[in-house]
Amino acid sequence: MTQFLQQLTNGLSIGSVYALMAVGYSLVYSIMNFSNFAHGGVIMLGAYFGFFGLTTFKLPFAAAFALATAGTALVAIVVERVAYKPLRDRKAPFLYFIISAMGASMFLENFVIATIGPNPKPYPPIIPREPIALGDLALGRLDLIMFIVSAACLTLLVLFIDRTRLGKAIQASAYNMKASALMGINTDSVVILVFALGGFLAGVAGVLYGMKYMVYPTIGAITLKSFIAAVFGGLGSLPGAVLGSVLLGVIETLVAGYLSSQYRDLIAFVILIGVLIVRPTGIMGKAVEDKA
Amino acid sequence: MDSYILGILMLAGINLVAVLGLSLLTGFTGLFSFGHAGFMAIGAYVGAFLTVSPARDVPGLGLPLVVGILGGGAAAGIVSWLVGRITLNLKGDYFCIATLGFGEAIRLVFNNVQRFGGSRGWPLGATRNPQDIWVILLVDVVAILLVANLVRSRHGRNMIAIREEELAAQVTGINVFRYKMVSLVTSAVLAGVAGVLLGDYLTFINPKIFNLTKSTELIIIVIFGGLGSISGSVLGALLLTALPEVLRFFEIWRLVFYGAAVILIMISRPQGLLGGMELxxxxxxxxxxxxxxxxxxxxxxxxxxxxxxx
Missing domain, CATH: 1.20.5 (Single alpha-helices involved in coiled-coils or other helix-helix interfaces)
Incomplete structure (x- = not known):
């Protein structure tokens, strides 16, 4: 039982970071109806920004954190302007967006390999390693912080989208872009805002992930799993993305703990396929209609 | 001929087989797959099992390459039929995501099969045979004739109708599911054959070769050549296989340029080189x-x- 609870808390902690990443996929999907595969590259840059903030510039943690999140928000906006805006203006089919996104992801990843190098780098130790004992459970301080920070960011995001005028504009555009534009919403700014929000969360996720593991140029590959989580919960739905991520994190850690860590990734893809077959729109996704 | 140039030509010929299949699926039927590297992997592993001479602790049947090509293609076709049964009814980019999932799942399965080397890979224990360029060329010609005749036939016109407007095609009485399936299985067979040839060319296979990047590369070639154009796919396969070699001068920067080039093509010439045209x-x-x-x-x-x- 203790082992199960231990695995559960580990799963919740990694699941909450997946949620930060998955929400970025879902935000963009809800507005633009395509899967933004460049998101993984942005998360990776977030991890590097935080790393250089702490090591090269010797910034205090909060400042490095701010630098990383501001940096990724900016990068996400630049990617949108360069790689997607011309396609949006032309009303290109979704496949062109996906290919463009893959090009952007390839560019970011290899740019980092070419300039910084492919070797993984460890974050400087900030959080003490020794865990907090809670009865028989040993809670890692970092795991706890990951969970709290992620939960706080997600709560703020939900409040922003539910309670502010800008949030309402995002909701309206997600519902119907054309009608929102006719009602006087500047949908172009909404797109920028969505990419900025997704980029900000990508920065948070990148720093947390880097602290837990390491920084390396192919961190983006991990975000494929958060993308699966987004599909699992239902693309385009924020609560779905969070629920899917937490479930995936928990299932993964349980599989790794009780079966074999070899099968962890395989299970993720099996879940993806299973969900698509049984319920293609995920747990709470929006339905895809035929164009006629 | 210079063995370096010969190597690039062989690789381009191998890519062409897979690209032609994907061109049929994407350019003529309007279905997008991010999992064709998975079908290539099946072809490569089955083909290797059939052709490798049994030695030491390595499994293999030591049959001729032709048997490997037929067997690898057939295995990929059968798996794609199963995949199609459950995914072809999915709408929009959910089909695309499902193929991505299948492609990665297939790769991860091979990652865990220790008998074939698992993630360490499987050295096939042979040296590259330069004469195989003729086999590759022959397969290319057969594949081009197959796809070109298929798209000109009644079946091909039905596929194009599905690409243009699925609902209208269905109303006209076209069995949409069946023709999507024909297109998917044909393209998977070609991907499987390409996988066999790739294994034969590299004399070493590893699940990592068949990752998402490989699937993306194939899709990029099809789009670069132009959707709905067979000659575009041929030209695209030749040019884009050679491009990383030309850019080799830039060493580690070449993939940076490649990524930038992909974005540039998407935003400046989305119809590709020869979209909808034939040379x-x-x-x-x-x-x-x-x-x-x-x-x-x-x-x-x-x-x-x-x-x-x-």
Whole structure:
């Protein structure tokens, strides 16, 4: 039982970071109806920004954190302007967006390999390693912080989208872009805002992930799993993305703990396929209609 | 011939087989797959099992390459039929995501099969045979004839109808599911054959070769060549296989340029090199005739505008 609870808390902690990443996929999907595969590259840059903030510039943690999140928000906006805006203006089919996104992801990843190098780098130790004992459970301080920070960011995001005028504009555009534009919403700014929000969360996720593991140029590959989580919960739905991520994190850690860590990734893809077959729109996704 | 150039040509020929299949699926049927590397992996592993000479602790049957090609293609076709049964009813990019999931799942399965080397890979224990270029060329010709004749047939026209407007095609009485399936299985067989040839060429296979990047590479070639154009796919496979070699001069920067080039193509020339056009005598006549018709129309419009001002 203790082992199960231990695995559960580990799963919740990694699941909450997946949620930060998955929400970025879902935000963009809800507005633009395509899967933004460049998101993984942005998360990776977030991890590097935080790393250089702490090591090269010797910034205090909060400042490095701010630098990383501001940096990724900016990068996400630049990617949108360069790689997607011309396609949006032309009303290109979704496949062109996906290919463009893959090009952007390839560019970011290899740019980092070419300039910084492919070797993984460890974050400087900030959080003490020794865990907090809670009865028989040993809670890692970092795991706890990951969970709290992620939960706080997600709560703020939900409040922003539910309670502010800008949030309402995002909701309206997600519902119907054309009608929102006719009602006087500047949908172009909404797109920028969505990419900025997704980029900000990508920065948070990148720093947390880097602290837990390491920084390396192919961190983006991990975000494929958060993308699966987004599909699992239902693309385009924020609560779905969070629920899917937490479930995936928990299932993964349980599989790794009780079966074999070899099968962890395989299970993720099996879940993806299973969900698509049984319920293609995920747990709470929006339905895809035929164009006629 | 220079063995370096020969190597690039062989690789381009191998890519072409897979690209032709994907061109049929994406360019003529309108289905997008991010999992074709998975079908290549099945072809490569089955083909290797059939052709590798049994030695030491390595499994293998030591059959000729032709058997490997047929067997690898058939295995990929069977798996794609199973995949199609459960995914072809998915709408929009959910089909795309499902193929991505299958492609990665297939790769991860091979990652865990220790008998075939698992993630360490499987050295096939042979040296590269330069004569295999003729096998590759022959397979290319067969694949081109197959796809070209298929898209010109009634079946091919049904596929194009599905690409243009799925609902209308269904209303006209086309069995949409069946023709999507024919297209998917044909393209997977070709991907499987390409996988066998790739294993034979590299003399070493590893699940990592068949990752998402490989699937993306194939899709990029199809789009670069132009959707709905077989000659575009041929040209695309030749040019884009050679491009990383040309860029090799830039060393680690070449993939950076490659990524940037992909974005540039998407935003500046989305129809690719030859979207919807064919470089055959008939195809060229058609392009020229259309151009003449456009010019005539423009000239007439100009004359009328002049007449109106008088």
């Amino acid at each position: 055959t005598p008939a195809g060229i006549r058609k392009i020229l005739a259309e151009r003449r018709a456009r010019q005539a129309l423009r000239a007439e419009a100009a004359r009328e505008a002049e007449g109106g001002s008088r």
